[in-house]
Amino acid sequence: MPTVKPNNTRNFCIIAHIDAGKSTLADRLLEMTGTIDKRHMQAQVLDQMSLERERGITIKMQPVTMNYEGHVLNLIDTPGHTDFSYEVSRALKAVEGAILLIDGVKGVQAQTVTNYNQAKALGLAIIPAINKIDQRDADIERAERQTIELLKGEDNGDGSAGSTTAQREPIHIHKISAKDGTGVEALLRHVIKDVPPPKTAAVISAAVATIAKHTQKPPSPLQALIFDSIFDQYKGVIAYVRMMSGxxxxxxxxxxxxxxxxxxxxxxxxxxxxxxxxxxxxxxSIGYIATGLKSIEEVRVGDTIALHGTETTPIPGYEQPQPKVFASFYPAEEADFPQLFEALGKLKLNDAALDFVPENSGSLGRGFRIGCLGKLHLEITAERLKRESGIELIITSPSVAFRVMGRFDGEVHIRIVSSPSFFPPYGDIETIEEPWVKLFLTTPKRYLGPVMTLVQNYRAIFKQQNYLSEDTIELVLEIPLMEIMRDLYDRLKSVSQGYASAAYQIIEYREGDLVRLDYLIAHELMEAFSKIVPRERAELETREDVKRLKEVLPKQYFAVAIQGAVNGKIVARETIASMRKDVTAHLSGGDFSRKKKLLVKQREGKKRMEHEGRVHIPKEVFLKLLRSS
Structure with missing residues (x-):
């Protein structure tokens, strides 16, 4: 790699809502700069996971170094889904500029606003570009108006867009087609022109000088910020770093x-x-350091690498991502438990946000409680586990982490509980708090009525309404995270014909009127189906679940009672009639007393089975039940 002056280096990323064309734009930049030969080009070349290419989304950010007209351009391609917003925040802290990519068909969307406000708060140079100008259904004028409103509007301090339209200096918005390359070269030249060269902070130099005065150890000019990491079986943990100094x-x-x-x-x-x-x-510069270390926990994202034996100030500002959504994963065959543990360990090496602990269920055996950043992250984790390990999984319904004040182990205290099975008995619970989020919805004005009607069914509290343009509205709501784990996103797309979008930020825990639903089959508690819901929905949801259980559970040789309980009180019951077996079929004739004797024996056996018997639920039934819920 030829030596390049720091003034000729540019560090930037691409930020946008999901499906705006970030990875396609990255492809064109790689092609234009000759980083990858045209003969070897393929769609989404930076998306290295097969799942990313199949779903058409970026899951993990990917850096790349390009050389163009005497400049070194370090690009970080970022995910667009709100579940992976922590990846975006990490990338933003490693660069000086960002291309804000807007979908020319759908205009400014929820995650567009969120990402813009993050980049603005960090003082990055922001270069707006409207993509998909080659598509017939693109409305470039509308997208341009929305972008101007976003860039001119003041941040309200809560992550929402402002509505100030005071005249300022003209805003230049690039209009491009990442697909065919139209306008991409002009955009790249503006990156070189508008994004400042890397900051090798003066604060660092001052800190180094101070250390030199007050310690016996020589100061280290080296500070490398770890913004991501992966595991390689030969090189150990490989740290992705931004060289801050040295x-x-x-x-x-x-x-x-x-x-x-x-x-x-x-x-x-x-x-x-x-x-x-x-x-x-x-x-x-942006690059990597192969550490040889074998544990990802030893090379944490946000940590600082320095020369050994010197005094160096760590770089502040990074936070470890915290899991928000939880589900239990069980192998369909209990003999696969060791393989599942090994597969999770390997996955954890390349996914710092993944968390898991072992647990045991009476009905499903040994498994793990998995913590992820959101519902999509959970789905991606499940799919990767299935593909990379070949294990068939049984996955319980997703839940959130509750803050419970109650009696645990004989003492009253507060505990974070991510599974209904870990809740204390109802009588020992004093309060239950659930996480709430600030939800940002963007929707065309014509769908405002259906969208407002929809969110009212999800315990949403309306806070604010902003006009991104005369025909596009941003709604700011507060809503329990649990409600988003239901089918809110899917139904939002349905009522808006795919045009509405959403993003959210965790804000706080709030006390809620929540209850635990339990289900008993043949009087045996099935913990895999237990869940926490608002009291107002509890009875209706219990009755619906009990009916669904009756539909999918196989018949037994005895009547099976299915019961639903709210905080330990039975509120719903269905009975699966016993399966009839003709025990007299082999008798061709003779005295009726012989048949009667067999029938009495069968009836007594059924009573005994009903009293003592356990229902064996096939794994495929568990899969069907949990998928339907």
Missing amino acids: EVHADQRLITLGSNRSFHAKEIGIFSPAFRPTKSLDAG
């Missing part, structure tokens, strides 16, 4: 300041987009 070489002895782990750099390099080893990484 220079790093292969074989140097380094240390992670947060976890206090020292290591020798096995390899350093840049992304092209595959790993490309180099001799060094300079201040302002």
Whole structure:
């Protein structure tokens, strides 16, 4: 890699709502800069997971280094779905500028606003571009009006768009087609012109000088911010770094300041987009350091890498992502439990946001309680586990983490509980708090009525309404996270013909009137089906679930009672009639007393089975039940 002056380096990312064309634009930039030969180009070249290509979405951010007209351009392609917004926030802290990509068909959407406000708060240079100008149904004028309103409007301080339209200096908005390349070269030239060169903060130099005065150890000019990491079985944990100051070489002895782990750099390099080893990484550059360490926990995102044996100030500002949505994963065959544990461990190495702990269910055996960032993250995790391990999984309905004040182990205290099975008995619970979010909905004005009607069924509290343009509205609501885990997104798309979009931010825990639903089959509690719901919905939901259980459970040789309980009180019951077996079929004739004796024996056996017997629920029935819920 030729030496390039820091002034000729540009670090930037692409931010947008999902499906706006970020990865397609990245493809064109790679093609235009000659980073990848046209013969080797393929769609979504930076999306390296097969799931990303199949679903047409970016799940994990991917950096790449490009050379163009004497400049080094470090691009980070980011996800667009709100579940992976933590990836976007990490990328924004590693760059000086961002291309704000707007869908020319759908205009400014919820995540567009959220990402813009994050980039603006960090003081990044923002270059707006409207994509898909080649599509027949694109409304470029409308998208341009919405973008101007967004860029001119003041941030309300809560992540929502403002409505100020005071005249300021003219805003230049690029109009491009990432698909055929129209306008992309002009956009790239504006990145070079408008995005400032990397900051090697003066604060760092001051801190280094202060350390030199007050310690015996020499100060380290090296500060590398870890913004992502993956695991390689040969090179160990590979840290993706933004060089804030100093220079790093292969074989140097380094240390992670947060976890206090020292290591020798096995390899350093840049992304092209595959790993490309180099001799060094300079201040302002983006690249990777192969640590040789075997645990992802030792190379945490947000940590700072420095030279070993020197005093260095850690770079502040990063937070570890916290799981928000939980579900239990059980192998369909209990013998596959060790393989599931191994598969989760491997997945965790490349997904810092994934969390899991073992648990045991009487009906399903051993499994794991999985914590993810959202419902899509949960679906992606399940699909990756199935593909990479080949294990058939039984997955319970998603839940959120509640803050419960009650009697645990004989003492009253507050505990975060992510599974209904970990709740104390109803009489020992004092309060239950659930997480609430600020929900941002963008919708065309013509769908405002149906959207408002819809959200009223999800315990939403209306807070604010903003006009992004004369025909597009942003609604700001507060809503329990539990409600989003229902089918809110799907129904939102349905009532708006696909034009409405949503994004959310966790705000706080609030006390709720919540109850636990339990289901008993043949008087045996089935913990896999237990859930926490609002009291107002509890009885209706219990009755519906009991009816669905009756429809899918197989018949037994005895009558099976299906009961639904709210906080321990039975409120619904259905009975599956016993399966009839003709025990007299083999008798061709003779005295009737012989038949009567067999029938009496059968009746007594059924009574005994009903009293003592357990219902064996096939794994496929569990799968059907949990999918339908």
